[in-house]
Amino acid sequence: MARYAIALDYKNCIDCKACEVACKEENGILLGADKQRIWVGHAPIKGEYPFLDLTSNAFVPSQCQQCEVAPCESVCPTHATYYDENGVVRVDAEKCILCSYCMVACPYDARYVDDRTHTVDKCNFCSDTRLARGETTTACQATCPTKVRVFGDLDDPESEISQLLRVREYFTLKPHLGTNPKLFYLT
Amino acid sequence: MSIKEFITTIPYNRISIRDLFTFEKSPVNLLIALMTLSFLAMFALGVAIYLEHGHHAYGVTRQHPWGLLIAVYIFFVVSSTGLCIVGSLGDVFGFKDYMAVSKRAIFGSIVTIVSGFAVIAFEIGHPVTMVIYNVLSPGLTSAIWWMGTLYGIYLTFMVIEFVFLLRNDMRMARYVGFFGLMFGLLAHSNLGGVFGFLNARPISNGVFFPTYFILTAFITGIFITFIMLGLRYKLSFPEEIKKLLTNLAKIQALLISILIFFVSWKMLTDIYDGLPGRADVASHILGSWTFWIEVVLVMIVPLVVILRKTGSNLVAIFWVSLSGMVGIFFMRYNLVHDSQLKPLQMLKNTEYQLAPEWVSYFPSAAEIMISLGGLGLCVLLYFIGSKLFNLDADAHH
Structure with missing residues (x-):
């Protein structure tokens, strides 16, 4: 039993997209920009010349936010989307009817149709690959050359992520929606 | 009486396939027949493409x-609920003037929802899995689960009510019709809830859609009643039907006025003070031609035509009901499309491409063919029903 989360030191991201490749390789995700569990967004420069805010121009790696109150779980008519024992939001392909309601309800555009199973797929923190093998990192974390991601257990006060979140300021995406995301962007 | 004996007491006309081709060969009838057959052929072709390519066949x-098929499904189930409300005026609420249309409206509510199910079966990726896990693993917080389950119960009640209407057992039809109406309204407001529960989409989120769906269902039901009775009586209505339709037209004027009020305030509250994600989407909707088709065909034209002669110009109202149904289609399409207009992932994440401003969508040929096929199926089922059953009021009405 754990409460897995990821902290992202996103300003270290260099947009090499190694995380996208590693995720596809590890989890057997099909090729194509629409078939991705994780991605790197480009935040545009804010302001108008000459009043440009250069610090706003950042790379923002993202994926399923692993919400504690996940809209995709609430709207699923067959409980195909569920929370596992580690608080990870996962999809049971056997039960998914491909109604796509979760795709419409997810505030983070984190879901897509997996053509391997013809069901809706999303990031599950490598739960059925690396974590199932007993490893303690996700593929995106392990491959990152600038160590943007730190994956770990929020319930363990000694975990690296818990220590980081104690000393660093962070924000979450769309906090006003009350979804309590478990992806923390360090500032 | 056993169920078998009961079934043998249901009155119906014995017909052969040949009887289905026996109708007055007027140009209008031939046009409707040709269009129906073409649409059914398109349905088969659209389904074949879907079975070959899956959702890749869609836009x-x-x-x-969510694309055109969801909009068409909503179009049909709204029609069904509306016809159920119109049919219930007579046999549930006891307004005797409306008894004459009860049987036809209830039968219409059955064929429209069956057509809706036929269309959605090719949008849901795994309809068989849905039937199994809706029962084994029900998602009770899901509006889709409630909508689907309640519509299933509703359809059952509608069929039983129709049987009692055919047997002229008005007492049982009233009881069953009450539960049918109740489950229909619950199912339908849950369909509104499917959109209303979308916290991520401020343009849809809230109480508006669950209530608006009931209102627009009633309006749709009256439009279709005009169309059904107009075709039945070839626009030359007997006195009893004239009275019924004139009254329905007056109710329609009231409902459309309320709808205009609803939509105006929805737009005003959406735009007021520029709340991001809602005001910008509402402004975008106001600038789209599909929204204005909805406004003109469902609201302005029917209201003006009805009010001009306080509902007595039935032939004109028949024609604006036809165009009104085109408007109702756009209303459903707009609802589905507009809910998804605003991209949720605002950052550019692919090279050589700007961050998306609005999400675009255009239905594919397969989607259009299956949608038209749903219409063809609806007309065919209604035609067969009108041959098989006496859909007019019984003599004592």
Whole structure:
């Protein structure tokens, strides 16, 4: 039993997209920009010349936010989307009817149709690959050359992520929606 | 009486396939027959393409996962609920003037929802899995689960009510019709809830759609009643039907006025003070031609035509009911599309491409063919029903 989360030191991201490749390789995700569990967004420069805010121009790696109150779980008519024992939001392909309601309800555009199973797929923190093998990192974390991601257990006060979140300021995406995301962007 | 004996007491006309081709060969009838057959052929072709290519045959995307088929499904189930409300005026609420249309309206509510189910079966990726896990693993917080389950119960009640109407057992029809109406309204407001529960989409989120769906269902039901009775009586209505339709037209004027009020305030509250994600979407909707088709065909034209002669110009109202149904289609399409207009992932994440401003969608040929096929199926089932059963009021009415 754990409460897995990821902290992202996103300003270290260099947009090499190694995380996208590693995720596809590890989890057997099909090729194509629409078939991705994780991605790197480009935040545009804010302001108008000459009043440009250069610090706003950042790379923002993202994926399923692993919400504690996940809209995709609430709207699923067959409980195909569920929370596992580690608080990870996962999809049971056997039960998914491909109604796509979760795709419409997810505030983070984190879901897509997996053509391997013809069901809706999303990031599950490598739960059925690396974590199932007993490893303690996700593929995106392990491959990152600038160590943007730190994956770990929020319930363990000694975990690296818990220590980081104690000393660093962070924000979450769309906090006003009350979804309590478990992806923390360090500032 | 056993169920078998009961079934043998249901009155119906014995017909052969040949009887289905026996109708007055007027140009209008031939046009309707030709269109129906063409649409059914398109349905078969659209389904074949879907079975071969799956959702790749559709214009839906990751950002716009719900497309034309969802809109057409809503179009049919709204029609069904509306016809159920119109049919219930007579046999549930006891307004005797409306008894004459009860049987036809209830039968219409059955064929429209069956057509809706036929269309959605090719949008839901795994309909068989849905039937199994809806029962084994029900998602009770899901509006889709409630909508689907309640519509299933509703359809059962509608069929039983129709049987009692055919047997002229008005007492049982009233009881069953009450539960049918109740489940229909619950199912339908849950369909509104499917959109209303979308916290991520401020343009849809809230109480508006669950209530608006009931209102627009009633309006749709009256439009279709005009169309059904107009075709039945070839626009030359007997006195009893004239009275019924004139009264319905007056109710329609009231309902459309309320709808205009609803939509105006929805737009005003959406735009007021520029709340991001809602005001910008509402402004975008106001600038789209599909929204104005909805406004003109469902609201302005029917209201003006009805009010001009306080509902007595039935032939004109028949024609604006036909165009009104085109408007109702756009209303459903707009609802589905507009809910997904605003991209949820605002950052550019692919090279050589700007960050998306609005999500675009255009239905594919397969989607259009299956949608028209749903219409063809609806007309065919209604035609067969009108041959098989006496849909007019019984003599004592």
